[in-house]
Amino acid sequence: MTTQLRALVNARLIDGTGSPARARSTVIIDGERIVEVTDDRPLPVSVEVVDLGGATLMPGLIDCHTHHAAWAQSLVTHPEPLGLLVSQTVAALKVTVEAGITTARDLGGLERGFVDAVDRGVIPGPRLQTSLIIVSPTNSLMDHHPVSGGAINSRGRYEIWPGLPEPWCDGPVAARAKVREVIRMGADVIKVAMTGSMTFAARRPHRPLFTEEELAAIVDEAHLEGIPVCAHAHGDPGAILAVRAGVDTIEHGTYLSEECAREMADRGTWYVPTMCISNWHSTLSQASVRAHTADMPARHRESIARAVRLGVRIAAGTDTNPFHGFGRTGMELELLVEAGMTEAEAITVATDHSSQCLGMSADVGTVAAGKFADLLIVDGDPHRDIRLLQDASRRTAVLKGGQFMSGSLLSIADAHSRRTIAVTA
Structure with missing residues (x-):
């Protein structure tokens, strides 16, 4: 033809x-x-x-950190009908590509079927990589266990989308097995929760969630299969433990220390800052979140400046989700410019550099x-x-x-x- x-x-x-x-x-x-x-x-x-x-x-443009189907990680916290939630994800993928983002890495929630639907032309969307879930230990980022009880499954966990593996594992043996399961179900990348979230003060953004032994097992098993590992990590000591374990990217890095940034530069670890989400949390989130995230954008800018000075490789990611909308890579670039990059540098971060981060530079970027x-x-x-x-x-x-x-x-x-x-x- x-x-x-x-x-x-x-x-x-x-x-x-x-x-x-x-x-x-x-x-x-x-x-x-x-x-x-x-x-x-x-x-x-x-x-x-x-x-x-x-x-x-x-x-x-390339977005290395999105969540087109965040709802799938905890169905009980989303009272909408399942059909509506799926339809919203289809719409989100369309919005993303129509905004000029032609490649995206979804880091929690997007089941493999959505990727296949885009690849086959069933629905519009960007080229996609997916982690399926965020691999997490008990009592950490993805453990939404209700203190007062509630609708949970037989294992005491909130229900998740049937096409996704459960994210929880404890101990190096279980952590290695979890990576095997996630890869078997179609993940392109393993995402691991290495520190707490900025939205929950009780889950601190610095404390390591996995032990050194658990993280070593996760990274080793993924790399044996040729699969990269990205770590949700806001600051030390959790972030530097992830870097030393050999993760491929640090996501967020809101509070990167000089020592951590230097190690990232030495090891070639990618940094995906996701300025959009820190800006959103500190200005538009609920009052309880704004109270402990007010300094996030300023600290984030300091981390980016430190990373640039030390030669850390930087890629673009927004952490977009239904709360602040999709197709926001343009906003991320504006925030990177505010953090000290030139316009040309920011564009290169969201194109060539991000394609290298995703291992796709032969085809896009x-x-x-x-x-x-x-x-x-x-x-x-x-x-x-x-x-x-x-x-x-x-x-x-x-x-x-x-x-x-x-x-x-x-x-x-x-x-x-x-x-x-x-x-x-």
Whole structure:
């Protein structure tokens, strides 16, 4: 089966590598993939041409930390009907890709069937990796045991989505077995709860939850299978214990110490700061949470500055969930700029660097020949104003695998599919 080449011409190209933008660029697409990136030049009349009129063309954004189906981890805390919850996840995946986020890693709640549904074109969404669950010990991040009783299962736990394994394990033998179970059920990555949550003061954000022996078993078993491990960890000593155990990424890292950041730099550990969620907790969450998270954004910015200074590899993640909405990577980039990055650095974090963090750099993350045509086209210059990435009215088009997913160019592309037009001189 042959496909017609499509050329996106007259683009201001930000290729994701951190290089300066290039005016009057052309990206030629054959089916799902880019076949050429060049300066504007004459093209054969057989090539379908879309003139971008100088709009910025850049890689689709990548979100390394999302929760499209957080509800699935504790059904009893969500009184809505199951069909409604599933429908909300389908809608969330659509919102995410239409916002220009063409790849995402879901770190707790998303059952494998949703990933397969996106891959097969049943529902729209970004390219997905999933951890299925957050591996946790008893009395920790994911143990929502009701003190006064309540609707729990025969093992004394809240019910979770049937397609997910239970997240709890205690002791190194059980921890190793849990990793095997999670991988068997289709996980692309293992997520481990290494410190408490910012939303519950009683579960402190510094204390290690797993022991050194338990964590060593988790990391060893996952790495034997070639599966990365990311650790929910806000600060030392839990964060540094995770780094020394060999986890691949630290998620949140709100209170990174100098020692921990230095070890991350030395070991090549990725840092996914998730500034969006700390900003949300400290401003929009309920009063009881705001009371003990007021300093989070400032401390988070200090951690990012420390990481940048020491050379820690940084990727982009939002920790988006139904509480503050989906498709928020543009906001994360604005917050990274507020933390001291340039606009160009923040864009590179959410494209090239994030693709490396996910082990997907051969296919996504930059605009280059051979990679998927996962592209974001915006009206304006995000190198000058990063905030325009959050403005839907400036979102000219989102392409995933060469297909137009959203944006004002969608109708133009449909018209072009019915005829071939030549390059305008």
